Amino acid sequence: MKILVPVKRVADPDNADKVKVSADASQVTSDGLEWKMNPFDEWSLEAALRLTENAAEKKRTGEVVLVSIGPDDAVQTMRQGLAMGAERGILVQSNDGDLDSGVVASVLAKIAADETPDVVFLGKQSADGDSNVAGTKLAELLGWPLVNYATKIVTDDEGKSFTVTRELDTGVQTIKVTGPCVFTSSDRILQPTSIKNGQTPDDFAYPASEGGRYASLKGIMAAKKKPVDTKALSDLEPADRTDEYLSFALPEGRTGSVAFVETVDELVGKLQSEAKVL
Amino acid sequence: MTDILVVAELAGGTARKTSFSAIAAAKQMAEATGGAFDILAIGEGADAAADALKGFGARKVLKAEIAGHYWAEKYAPTIAAAAEGAGVVVACASSYGKDLLPRVAAKLGAGVASDITGISSEGGELHYTRPMYAGNVLGTVKITSDKQVVGVRQSAFEASAPAGGDSAVEDFAVVDGDLGDRIEVLSTEVVQSERPELTEAEVVVSGGRSLKSAENFENVLEPLVDAFGAAMGASRAAVDAGYVANDLQVGQTGKVVAPKLYVAVGISGAIQHLAGMKASKCIVAINKDKEAPIAQVADYFLVADLFDAVPEMTKAVSAIKAQG
Numbered sequence: 278m279k280i281l282v283p284v285k286r287v288a289d290p291d292n293a294d295k296v297k298v299s300a301d302a303s304q305v306t307s308d309g310l311e312w313k314m315n316p317f318d319e320w321s322l323e324a325a326l327r328l329t330e331n332a333a334e335k336k337r338t339g340e341v342v343l344v345s346i347g348p349d350d351a352v353q354t355m356r357q358g359l360a361m362g363a364e365r366g367i368l369v370q371s372n373d374g375d376l377d378s379g380v381v382a383s384v385l386a387k388i389a390a391d392e393t394p395d396v397v398f399l400g401k402q403s404a405d406g407d408s409n410v411a412g413t414k415l416a417e418l419l420g421w422p423l424v425n426y427a428t429k430i431v432t433d434d435e436g437k438s439f440t441v442t443r444e445l446d447t448g449v450q451t452i453k454v455t456g457p458c459v460f461t462s463s464d465r466i467l468q469p470t471s472i473k474n475g476q477t478p479d480d481f482a483y484p485a486s487e488g489g490r491y492a493s494l495k496g497i498m499a500a501k502k503k504p505v506d507t508k509a510l511s512d513l514e515p516a517d518r519t520d521e522y523l524s525f526a527l528p529e530g531r532t533g534s535v536a537f538v539e540t541v542d543e544l545v546g547k548l549q550s551e552a553k554v555l
Numbered sequence: 556m557t558d559i560l561v562v563a564e565l566a567g568g569t570a571r572k573t574s575f576s577a578i579a580a581a582k583q584m585a586e587a588t589g590g591a592f593d594i595l596a597i598g599e600g601a602d603a604a605a606d607a608l609k610g611f612g613a614r615k616v617l618k619a620e621i622a623g624h625y626w627a628e629k630y631a632p633t634i635a636a637a638a639e640g641a642g643v644v645v646a647c648a649s650s651y652g653k654d655l656l657p658r659v660a661a662k663l664g665a666g667v668a669s670d671i672t673g674i675s676s677e678g679g680e681l682h683y684t685r686p687m688y689a690g691n692v693l694g695t696v697k698i699t700s701d702k703q704v705v706g707v708r709q710s711a712f713e714a715s716a717p718a719g720g721d722s723a724v725e726d727f728a729v730v731d732g733d734l735g736d737r738i739e740v741l742s743t744e745v746v747q748s749e750r751p752e753l754t755e756a757e758v759v760v761s762g763g764r765s766l767k768s769a770e771n772f773e774n775v776l777e778p779l780v781d782a783f784g785a786a787m788g789a790s791r792a793a794v795d796a797g798y799v800a801n802d803l804q805v806g807q808t809g810k811v812v813a814p815k816l817y818v819a820v821g822i823s824g825a826i827q828h829l830a831g832m833k834a835s836k837c838i839v840a841i842n843k844d845k846e847a848p849i850a851q852v853a854d855y856f857l858v859a860d861l862f863d864a865v866p867e868m869t870k871a872v873s874a875i876k877a878q879g
């Protein structure tokens with residue numbers, strides 16, 4: 278099985294409250310923050326690795342190809358993914374300012390047509406723009422089925438089709454899809470037995486984790502030699518950008534500073550007399 | 556003179572309340588553009604739902620009855636066809652809207668403004684405010700394609716109430732998608748709860764990892780939830796651990812809530828959790844660690860062990876409620 282995993286680098290999401298806005302309000306600046314792999318993409322990458330290995334025998338059984346659209350140093354993010362186990366990468370050189378989810382989807386559609394993967398496995402959203410659009414647009418552009426917010430995936434027919442459970446606001450839905458198809462993942466995709474690929478024994482359980490696997494030293498060394506192709510954005514006939522940000526602002530801080538209380542009586546009293554919510 | 560099409564979200568043959576927030580946004584847009592808005596009821600039970608949507612002042616209500624489970628590929632072609640005369644397609648940015656709208660946008664060649672919290676306009680041109688970076692930046696954006704697709708954050712638009720209008724209801728012909736044989740929904744499990752919905756409740760009481768078990772959610776937290784007549788929420792850690800179902804998660808990847816009162820019980824206040832609740836009017840934290848980051852957004856912070864404080868608070872709140 279071959280899986281294409283788009284990965285974006287974002288300003289460290291755990292420090293998103295340190296992001297600033299330029300004095301003329303025209304730009305978001307994340308100076309001083311480290312670039313990280315978008316956590317949502319990291320989950321999808323880990324899921325893709327689990328779909329293409331025999332975990333009990335620690336053997337790769339399929340191929341994971343990373344794609345990143347961005348400036349040259351986005352390669353660093355891809356190296357991290359290669360160190361985790363992906364086989365190769367494709368960098369589509371562009372300025373971050375040339376992109377929106379529609380441009381990204383159009384470029385990914387071109388690459389998918391070229392690479393003919395069984396699955397494109399995206400993050401559900403970029404942790405910087407929080408758009409939640411590219412995966413779904415991509416599926417429509419390709420004319421492929423899509424399962425957003427997957428929480429369990431079982432491969433059937435040697436990877437030609439999948440039984441996927443996904444999370445919705447109102448509950449869960451289980452879907453049978455025939456590939457090639459597009460997936461995005463929910464927070465629960467990396468639970469110990471969320472993925473069954475027919476190669477890893479069915480009773481195998483991954484250790485509980487909230488993110489992707491750590492790269493081993495061997496993986497990091499190997500990643501340096503793995504191939505990364507470079508393509509120019511303009512060669513892939515990207516769609517026109519359709520959003521134009523007019524300004525950015527920091528949200529107003531919450532007004533009241535926190536009042537510490539020691540007893541339930543004190544708290545309830547304040548909720549009644551001060552906050553008037555009880 | 557841009558017209559707006561609202562896609563109503565249906566469940567069990569009625570419009571979910573998410574639809575009324577989308578209608579509220581559509582009204583603001585129509586006012587700004589001088590256009591009209593229509594509502595599309597699509598899915599199983601559209602016939603009945605359309606009738607109930609007549610009173611919101613729409614120019615017309617379109618109904619497209621499609622039997623069986625929802626999936627985006629099945630609905631998108633019909634929605635795109637219904638949007639032919641519209642400049643803007645709007646739905647709530649619930650999981651339904653998020654799953655559906657970008658597909659519609661791709662069909663229409665439209666740009667998407669997702670999860671907007673505000674609308675402004677300049678000379679009839681629509682501008683949208685949307686939170687980015689887990690709510691740490693607010694961007695103002697306009698969409699430059701001919702048609703626009705907009706997802707509306709439910710908690711930021713107070714649900715429209717029917718004002719007694721009587722929109723004409725018209726059948727809209729269903730357009731079939733061509734993925735029918737490659738996708739089959741085996742089951743849809745809808746969570747049923749007697750409690751108010753998380754995104755609609757005036758009071759939300761959420762529990763975190765510190766509750767330690769599903770039993771403690773039930774025996775310790777739920778009595779407080781019910782004493783308030785509140786909705787119950789949870790941190791991701793509590794959902795991941797299987798203490799409660801995923802539909803209760805509050806945060807960047809869960810639901811976004813803005814109730815009058817939000818009580819965070821044993822929740823540290825990670826940046827991704829704050830993204831889902833910091834617009835609440837009054838925030839109470841119950842936590843034994845004074846240094847927990849939830850203090851940055853809390854109005855009141857009870858420094859206590861939740862296993863002592865929550866039962867005591869349940870008694871106090873029940874007593875107050877009993878007095879009326």
Ligand SMILES: Cc1cc2nc3c(=O)[nH]c(=O)nc-3n(C[C@H](O)[C@H](O)[C@H](O)COP(=O)(O)OP(=O)(O)OC[C@H]3O[C@@H](n4cnc5c(N)ncnc54)[C@H](O)[C@@H]3O)c2cc1C
Binds near residue numbers: 842860
């Ligand atoms: C990309 C991404 C998206 C995410 N999205 C979300 C999201 O949507 N929602 C979300 O919630 N999280 C989300 N998370 C996870 C988030 O980062 C935190 O890990 C999570 O919110 C922590 O949950 P918690 O507060 O229950 O647990 P902890 O962080 O472990 O906090 C437990 C708290 O309980 C207190 N405590 C412990 N025992 C007691 C006691 N007996 N009495 C009183 N207090 C006690 C502790 O002092 C501590 O503050 C996301 C993470 C990532 C990376």
Ligand SMILES: Nc1ncnc2c1ncn2[C@@H]1O[C@H](COP(=O)(O)O)[C@@H](O)[C@H]1O
Binds near residue numbers: 378381400406
């Ligand atoms: N510049 C990019 N390079 C590679 N993948 C991207 C890029 N931007 C978005 N994606 C993918 O699309 C998903 C959804 O992004 P978005 O629509 O921006 O929220 C992300 O989780 C990534 O998997």
